[in-house]
Amino acid sequence: MSTEEYAYLLPQPNPLTQPFWDAAKRHELVLQECGECGKLRHPPAGICAECGSEAIGWRTMSGRGTLYSHVVVHQTALPSWRAAVPYNIVMVTPDEAPEIRLYGNVIDFDDSKLKVGLSLVAAFDDATSDDTIIRWRVADADV
């Protein structure tokens, strides 16, 4: 599907976030890390809040995480999303950085069974020929 045909919102990368989206396209979850002290951070930033360094690196994550919080949307102001309700929005803590929260959706799962603490794995949705969106699946052990 082309970007023009996709009905929903797509990533709008900037120079700081482009490596995150490039990795998603390779079906990898990466987080930005400080090039000096190694502290992971998200969303990407130009300076480390820990040590003040402007050196930037990227670290590949396992793709495993834990459901931190969730909501189920039943009404939306976005016309193109009205056909999709109800849908969930989740916050996920990656295993390697539990202080970080990633937003996404849990797919292929009954929204009424979502609960904090579920083990999740990243799922790479090739939404268009140019855009891969990171969503989440419940890990087999928690189904």
Ligand SMILES: [Zn+2]
């Ligand atoms: Zn640092």
